[in-house]
Amino acid sequence: xxxxxxxxxxxxxxxxxxxxxxxxxxxxxxxxxxxxxxxxxxxxxxxxxxxxxxxxxxxxxxxxxxxxx
Amino acid sequence: xxxxxxxxxxxxxxxxxxxxxxxxxxxxxxxxxxxxxxxxxxxxxxxxxxxxxxxxxxxxxxxxxxxxxxxxxxxxxxxxxxxxxxxxxxxxxxxxxxxxxxxxxxxxxxxxxxxxxxxxxxxxxxxxxxxxxxxxx
Numbered sequence: 001x002x003x004x005x006x007x008x009x010x011x012x013x014x015x016x017x018x019x020x021x022x023x024x025x026x027x028x029x030x031x032x033x034x035x036x037x038x039x040x041x042x043x044x045x046x047x048x049x050x051x052x053x054x055x056x057x058x059x060x061x062x063x064x065x066x067x068x069x
Numbered sequence: 070x071x072x073x074x075x076x077x078x079x080x081x082x083x084x085x086x087x088x089x090x091x092x093x094x095x096x097x098x099x100x101x102x103x104x105x106x107x108x109x110x111x112x113x114x115x116x117x118x119x120x121x122x123x124x125x126x127x128x129x130x131x132x133x134x135x136x137x138x139x140x141x142x143x144x145x146x147x148x149x150x151x152x153x154x155x156x157x158x159x160x161x162x163x164x165x166x167x168x169x170x171x172x173x174x175x176x177x178x179x180x181x182x183x184x185x186x187x188x189x190x191x192x193x194x195x196x197x198x199x200x201x202x203x204x205x206x
Contacts (some may be wrong), residue, residue: 021139024142025139025145026140026143026145026146028143028145029143029144029145029146032145038145038148040144043144
């Protein structure tokens with residue numbers, strides 16, 4: 001799953017550390033999310049979307065795998 | 070994990086170990102005999118030292134305490150712990166099987182039966198916890 005978290009965060013001018021603090025997660029979690037290494041739980045995805053006042057789909061882009069999974 | 074948080078965990082592990090040895094040494098110096106009570110004293114001293122360091126750390130550096138709390142509740146961290154747990158479980162089963170076969174090879178019934186018992190215990194705990202979590206989730 002791709003996401004626009006880094007782009008949105010940069011537009012808002014928020015540091016990874018600050019976003020992590022607001023969302024009650026570690027800075028590494030934010031970094032991993034931005035690098036696409038980690039997919040968030042639905043709860044964290046909602047928290048992120050709410051914080052940026054956006055819909056989840058605007059931040060997280062779901063892509064179906066080639067084998068249909 | 071931030072370096073400060075890493076240092077925190079390392080210092081706690083070190084203090085726990087140090088407390089264990091100090092507790093053991095004090096118990097022996099006071100004329101205590103070897104065995105269960107020495108072990109108890111070692112663990113008690115380890116726990117006391119650990120708790121003291123926790124209290125001092127919480128007073129001195131509340132920010133670090135907050136970072137540690139976030140680290141412990143972090144969903145990615147929990148995910149990593151889960152994956153590491155599954156890997157450890159599998160590795161331990163392999164290790165027990167190796168010990169079991171080594172015991173059987175050297176015709177040491179105690180070792181092979183002990184290892185078999187550990188495999189069985191681990192599998193029973195796994196099945197019970199799976200059953201429990203199935204009913205919960």
